[in-house]
Amino acid sequence: MAKHSGKLENIKGLTFNGGFIVGQSEKLRRIFQLIEMVAKTEATVLVEGETGTGKELVANAIHYKSLRSKNPFYRVNCAAISETLLGSEFFGHLKGSFTGAWEDKKGVFELANTGSLLLDEIGNLSLLGQAKLLRVLQEREVAPVGGTKPIKIDVRVIVTTNIFLGDAIKKREFREDLFYRLKVFSLTMPPLREIKEDVPIIAEYFMKKYAQKYKKNISGFSKEAIDCLSQYDWPGNVRELTNIVERAVVMEDLDIIQLPHLPAELFSAKGRDHPAEEGFNLKSRLKLLERQLIVKSLNKAHWKKKAACELLGIDQRNLNYFLKKHHITDPITRLSKRGPKIA
């Protein structure tokens, strides 16, 4: 079987302090150029793209490649701020300014002063929040809730959105004036289906990363598995790909990741059965069923061999034989420093 593998150091991408963006397609190389270019400026940046395309990663790269890289970097998830705490979250508050304000608290603009502030998922910021944000961007000063003296702030703002702001503006859910203030420089992350040539190296990168994390000796993918990953449309983009690779690495104790280790959705999207459920070869279908039953019973018995044997109606010697035959290891043993196998 052909094997697709590569060394981590051969994987191309953009390195920044604390991170790595994998990619060598023309579209991602263009993004890398734009990051390098805009990072050195003070411009506000809008990063758009579908969910899981790497917007937060890019925002990090912009900060850590900027002249502010040694200064604070704060992230606020705009989708998670409640309307009532918005003022306090953005600008801070003084002790006693409202019920529950037990002590003075700094807001994110002040915390990020001299550095950068990432406003994540800006499309979910309420209209009230948008009005407050617009005022800060115009005046470059903030006053904490309950206070009167404004503080000058010097913050570079980076925003991300997975909602197409043009549509939100039409629906009057997003302010057009704020949009133009944020869109001084904008970057659009391509969905993974548009940069399919990057799928193998992204998969490879995460396979190595998770193999290290879970102390596995997996060295690559079969050619068929890589072809299958490359053909899928990836509605959840890179995040979905990382999850699938992590699952395959965690679940299997094999040398290479093959088609049966990939989840059913990759096949059903193309109207195909999972390869493990394809074909009429009695021997291979029975072998698979045998493995599935053993793993299922062990899971049900919380990996207590005696209880699993009772479920299966076999003795421990038998079970040990099957564990060896199917390369099945206890997940707890597997995750703890590649300890002894249970078989």
Ligand SMILES: Nc1ncnc2c1ncn2[C@@H]1O[C@H](COP(=O)(O)OP(=O)(O)OP(=O)(O)O)[C@@H](O)[C@H]1O
């Ligand atoms: N090109 C890439 N190289 C390496 N890792 C990537 C790449 N793109 C995305 N990732 C990883 O995929 C995951 C999702 O990325 P990120 O959180 O930046 O996406 P997002 O666009 O902000 O998603 P959401 O809209 O759902 O918040 C993260 O673990 C990130 O590190």
Ligand SMILES: [Mg+2]
């Ligand atoms: Mg994000």
